[in-house]
Amino acid sequence: AAASESGGVASYHQVLDQQSLRRLQLGTELEQAMADGQISVVFQPIIDARTSDIVSAETLVRWAHPRFGAIPPDDFIHLAEQIGRIGPLTDHVLDLALARCRRWLDQDIALSVAVNLSARCLSEPDLVERVQRALRRHGVPGELLILELTEGSVVDDSVRSSTVLADLHALGLRLSMDDFGTGYSSLSQLRQLPIDEVKIDKSFVLGMSTSQGESFIARSIIELAHNLGLRVVAEGVEDELTRKLLTEMGCDKLQGFLISRPLPDDKLEKWLLARTG
Ligand code: C2E
Ligand code: CA
Ligand code: CA
Ligand code: CA
Numbered sequence: 001a002a003a004s005e006s007g008g009v010a011s012y013h014q015v016l017d018q019q020s021l022r023r024l025q026l027g028t029e030l031e032q033a034m035a036d037g038q039i040s041v042v043f044q045p046i047i048d049a050r051t052s053d054i055v056s057a058e059t060l061v062r063w064a065h066p067r068f069g070a071i072p073p074d075d076f077i078h079l080a081e082q083i084g085r086i087g088p089l090t091d092h093v094l095d096l097a098l099a100r101c102r103r104w105l106d107q108d109i110a111l112s113v114a115v116n117l118s119a120r121c122l123s124e125p126d127l128v129e130r131v132q133r134a135l136r137r138h139g140v141p142g143e144l145l146i147l148e149l150t151e152g153s154v155v156d157d158s159v160r161s162s163t164v165l166a167d168l169h170a171l172g173l174r175l176s177m178d179d180f181g182t183g184y185s186s187l188s189q190l191r192q193l194p195i196d197e198v199k200i201d202k203s204f205v206l207g208m209s210t211s212q213g214e215s216f217i218a219r220s221i222i223e224l225a226h227n228l229g230l231r232v233v234a235e236g237v238e239d240e241l242t243r244k245l246l247t248e249m250g251c252d253k254l255q256g257f258l259i260s261r262p263l264p265d266d267k268l269e270k271w272l273l274a275r276t277g
Helices: 009-035 073-082 086-106 119-123 127-138 151-155 157-161 164-169 187-192 212-227 240-248 265-276
Strands: 039-048 054-065 069-071 112-117 145-150 174-180 197-200 231-234
Touching: 009 039, 009 054, 009 073, 009 086, 039 086, 039 265, 054 073, 054 086, 054 265, 069 073, 073 086, 086 112, 086 119, 086 127, 112 174, 119 145, 119 164, 127 145, 127 164, 164 174, 197 212, 212 231, 212 240
Parallel strands: 054 112, 112 145, 145 174, 174 197, 197 231
Antiparallel strands: 039 054, 054 069
């Protein structure tokens, strides 16, 4: 964002300086934070729209900073990308997610776990190997892992021309196109990539109960995705009307505060037990 020409430039720069200082500090602290256990994950259940059965859980990273308090992922993911530390952070989150998935398996709960993958990660030459090693280390079959790719990451030319998506797919895991509808890719591009599902961005889903325009977008994405043989997940489902509309439209899976907030692992286990009886 540029400073306005009508003044306020000095204060803009002051703010910028404070922000960049804080970011620099956070950057240097990130690695230590992982070692100290300040970086944890929560899991948000995703259910089958028709049966309401839980089918997977999305892993969302959390940073409990000793002085700044809870730092939202939208603040430090971008930072980690910029300072080249998104690889270690992703490995850390993947490790926590697969360890949990293994524990569910040991309790006879075959629940898939979804992990977010930043654009930057797709161009790391050892990504596929790292994912494969993590699966082996935890004894989790690839079939139980879903990688959520932000839409921007997939349309990148270097990614499209490389075999990274095909190689990940070959591990048996599923690829999900996150934040669908907000970027530049088209469904015809999806057809050429080994993508299994799309997630309708919550910016559309949140408006569905009040805006026909948003509902139309959701319906269009669902129909087109189904025509391409892809599953569809809606995130940001907050009310019953939206849930009903999406289910009628044939949306396959639902995620959002209506179903459950993201939960720490012990709370998720209680949530699972309460639902399965
Ligand atoms: P995302 O992947 O689109 O994740 C969904 C976000 O929507 C989460 O925010 C979740 O808490 C929130 N959400 C879920 N249901 C609802 C709802 O019904 N209403 C509303 N208003 N929001 C809902 P969160 O946890 O703050 O994560 C923000 C973003 O940070 C994520 O967006 C994802 O892009 C990124 N992120 C989170 N964890 C990771 C990670 O481990 N790795 C990477 N690379 N990115 C991550
Ligand atoms: Ca996601
Ligand atoms: Ca999303
Ligand atoms: Ca998002």
